[in-house]
Each structure stands twice: as structure tokens, then as C-alpha cells.
Amino acid sequence: MEDDKLSINMDMLKEVASMGVGNAAGSLSMITRSTVFMNAPNVYMVPVEKVPDILGSEEMLVAAIYMEISGDISGGVLIIIPQQSASDILEKLEVIAEVTDGTDYSEDEISALKEVGNILGCSYLNALGDFLDISIIPSPPSFAFDMVGAILDFSVIDLSNVIDNVMMFETDFFEREGDMKGFFIFLPDERSSDLIVETINKKYKVD
Amino acid sequence: MASISAGIGEIIFGRSGDTLVSRGLGSCLAIAIYSPHLKCAFLSHIMLPEPARPDAYDLLALKGTMKKSLDIVLDNKEQAQGPAMIGRCKFADGAIPLMIEGMGYVAEKTNKISGVLRSKYAGGATMFEAVRHTLHIGEKNADMAALLMKKYRIRILSSDVGGNLGRTITFDIDTGIMHVRYVRGSAKDI
Numbered sequence: 001m002e003d004d005k006l007s008i009n010m011d012m013l014k015e016v017a018s019m020g021v022g023n024a025a026g027s028l029s030m031i032t033r034s035t036v037f038m039n040a041p042n043v044y045m046v047p048v049e050k051v052p053d054i055l056g057s058e059e060m061l062v063a064a065i066y067m068e069i070s071g072d073i074s075g076g077v078l079i080i081i082p083q084q085s086a087s088d089i090l091e092k093l094e095v096i097a098e099v100t101d102g103t104d105y106s107e108d109e110i111s112a113l114k115e116v117g118n119i120l121g122c123s124y125l126n127a128l129g130d131f132l133d134i135s136i137i138p139s140p141p142s143f144a145f146d147m148v149g150a151i152l153d154f155s156v157i158d159l160s161n162v163i164d165n166v167m168m169f170e171t172d173f174f175e176r177e178g179d180m181k182g183f184f185i186f187l188p189d190e191r192s193s194d195l196i197v198e199t200i201n202k203k204y205k206v207d
Numbered sequence: 208m209a210s211i212s213a214g215i216g217e218i219i220f221g222r223s224g225d226t227l228v229s230r231g232l233g234s235c236l237a238i239a240i241y242s243p244h245l246k247c248a249f250l251s252h253i254m255l256p257e258p259a260r261p262d263a264y265d266l267l268a269l270k271g272t273m274k275k276s277l278d279i280v281l282d283n284k285e286q287a288q289g290p291a292m293i294g295r296c297k298f299a300d301g302a303i304p305l306m307i308e309g310m311g312y313v314a315e316k317t318n319k320i321s322g323v324l325r326s327k328y329a330g331g332a333t334m335f336e337a338v339r340h341t342l343h344i345g346e347k348n349a350d351m352a353a354l355l356m357k358k359y360r361i362r363i364l365s366s367d368v369g370g371n372l373g374r375t376i377t378f379d380i381d382t383g384i385m386h387v388r389y390v391r392g393s394a395k396d397i
Contacts, residue, residue, distance in 0.1 A: 048215075048254075048297075049214065049215035049216040049254065049297055050215075052214075052215060052231060053214065058230040058231030058375075059230050059231055059375060061390060064334075064335075066334075066335045104391060142335035142336060143335070144334045144335055144371070145390070146233075146334060146372060146373040146390050147230070147231040147233075147373040147375065147390055148231065149230055149231020149232070149233070149373065150231045150232055150233030150235075150332065150334060150372075150373025150374070151233060151334055151373070152231075152233070153215060153231070153232070153233040153234060153235045153254065154233035154234045154332070154333070154334035154335065154345075155334075157233075157234050157235075157254055157255065157344050158344070160254055160255060160297065
């Protein structure tokens with residue numbers, strides 16, 4: 001935030017991220033057959049060690065889907081769904097568990113949640129890639145159900161060895177008539193966040 | 208009983224009656240170094256074994272800051288005060304020497320002998336199995352802790368590392384028990 005060049009770009013970055021978010025909300029609405037909204041994303045430059053604090057309590061139980069990104073940019077995408085919302089989503093998808101004590105997920109439930117994450121992540125990244133005209137290749141999704149602090153520290157740990165501040169795109173999605181909600185976090189590495197900023201700059205100057 | 212939690216990269220200090228906590232550890236590691244003689248302990252919440260760049264932190268400056276913080280904590284005799292944050296370092300190879308130096312400083316200031324320092328640590332999980340780049344950081348954190356304890360001749364009493372579950376730990380200074388709690392309701396004392 002102290003960096004001038006960066007703060008000027010923040011609005012543009014937000015705009016670009018909004019497109020991705022719109023795309024992702026549409027996909028999620030379709031698969032859950034409900035109306036899902038996503039707020040305009042926040043773009044932060046934060047010290048790596050502060051990332052786990054951003055979503056609040058470190059011990060909140062969440063289902064998390066992580067995808068690694070390769071191609072022209074690298075980094076990760078993380079979709080975080082609080083426990084209760086994960087159950088809501090599963091209900092909407094009609095994935096019914098044998099045991100629903102909410103403390104563990106069956107194979108079917110895990111693959112359903114992975115798919116939700118996959119669809120959200122990919123529709124976001126597609127919009128971003130199309131707009132910036134770069135290739136973004138997400139890995140297959142991996143799943144964890146755990147404390148949000150533990151999930152976030154694992155996701156940023158790779159970045160933390162190289163840089164002190166990380167560029168983070170964060171948004172929440174929610175349903176107007178329902179409790180389904182979650183968080184979407186895009187963490188480009190240093191080289192990639194530079195590339196995104198440069199590409200946006202070029203694009204806006206040329207047009 | 209006063210309790211304080213160490214966020215990522217923080218080093219906290221407490222004395223008899225205090226509890227040191229670290230929440231939501233993924234591949235991070237919570238390392239407690241304590242002295243039963245001095246009845247005090249340090250707890251650090253580290254993220255990485257060592258920095259990629261050698262100039263990532265200045266150990267000498269960090270030691271200076273820590274001693275100033277310890278002065279404030281130890282000199283305040285007016286009221287029984289709880290544990291406090293006394294320093295910062297997100298790397299194991301910085302946090303461990305800092306805590307050892309801190310313990311030496313406490314011994315010196317209180318005119319007591321610390322005896323052989325003890326250590327317990329927990330964390331270093333791999334949260335997502337399929338992610339290749341971060342696969343070994345949790346393990347490397349634990350390995351670095353073990354290596355440094357050996358180097359500085361600190362007795363490791365127990366540890367609970369690895370796996371794919373997040374942890375929250377609570378360290379009781381009087382008993383030296385580290386209580387480790389996982390998400391799915393399971394817990395153990397180490």
C-alpha cells in the first residue's frame with residue numbers, strides 16, 4: 001500500500017478481479033440452482049504472516065479446496081467454505097452422506113466439494129486469463145477440512161520464503177435467501193503479481 | 208491463569224502460572240523452550256526452517272529488541288503481569304537461538320541458573336496431499352528444529368509433527384505439558 005505504483009493499479013486490479021468473480025458466481029449459481037452473489041473483491045498487499053488473520057478466527061472449521069497455478073503465471077487459488085455452508089452446498093447438490101455429523105466427509109462429499117472449488121476457481125481464472133491474454137493452467141483441486149489458520153499458513157508458506165508481502169485477492173460469496181457463503185483467495189507469486197500489474201498497465205495505455 | 212497466543216513469526220514469553228498458546232498450525236511449527244528451574248518458557252510460532260536470502264533478518268538486532276522487551280516484562284514488579292510478546296522471527300534458525308539467548312538473559316537478570324533447557328514442539332503438517340511445491344516444508348521445519356536443538360544441546364522431551372491435520376497447542380509452564388488439539392475432536396498431551 002505504501003508503494004505508489006501499486007496503489008494506482010489497485011483499482012484496475014479490482015476491476016479485473018471483478019470480472020473473474022462475476023464469472024465464478026454465475027457458475028456456482030448454476031450448479032447449486034440458486035442465486036449466488038459475490039462481492040467486489042478486495043485486493044490486499046499484506047505481510048505473509050498476516051494472511052491467516054484476514055478471515056478472522058484461526059480455529060474456524062472450514063472445507064478448503066486448493067489449486068496450484070502454472071502457465072504464464074504461478075501461485076495458488078484457495079476456496080474456503082465454512083463447515084455449515086459446506087453442508088448447505090452438499091444438500092443443494094443432493095449429495096447425501098451416510099453420516100452427517102459434520103466432522104468428517106465421505107468420498108462423495110469430498111469430490112462434490114472439490115468440484116465446486118474447481119468450477120469456482122476455473123471460471124475465475126478463465127476470466128482473468130482471457131482479459132489479460134495470458135495462459136493460466138490450474139492443477140486438479142486438493143481438499144482439506146481443518147482449521148482455517150492451518151490451511152492458510154500452508155497455502156502461503158511457499159511464497160513466504162521469497163517475499164515479505166503477498167498480493168491477495170479476496171472475496172466472499174453468499175446467497176440472498178440462505179446461509180451459503182465462502183471465501184475466494186487468489187495468491188499469485190511475486191513474479192506473477194508483477195506480470196499482472198504490467199499487463200494491465202500496457203492494456204490500459206494501448207486502448 | 209494468564210494466557211497469550213503466538214501468531215505467525217511471534218515469540219512469546221511467560222512465567223509460572225502462565226499458559227502459552229498457538230492456534231491453527233498447518234505446516235508452521237510451535238516450539239517451546241523452557242527451564243523448569245527458572246519456571247519460565249518461550250514459545251515461537253515459526254513458518255520456515257531458514258530464509259532463502261541470508262540477509263532476511265538481523266539476529267543481533269532481533270536480540271537487542273528482545274532484551275528490551277524482556278527488561279520491561281521482568282522489571283515490572285508493580286503487578287502480577289501475564290505473558291507477553293517479546294520478539295519476532297518466522298524462521299526456525301533465527302527463533303531458536305533468540306529464545307536460547309532470551310533464557311540466558313532471564314537467568315542473568317534474575318541471578319539464577321537455568322539448567323539444561325528443555326524443548327517440546329508440534330506442527331509441520333502437510334495440509335493438501337496433492338500439492339507438490341509445499342510438500343516438504345512442514346517436515347523441513349521439524350527437521351531444522353531437531354537439528355538446532357542438538358546443536359545448542361537442548362533436550363527435546365517430546366514432539367508431535369507431520370501428518371495432514373492442523374493443530375492448536377497450549378503449553379503449561381508449571382507442568383511443562385504441551386496439549387495438542389486437532390480438528391476432529393482428538394487431542395493429546397506431549
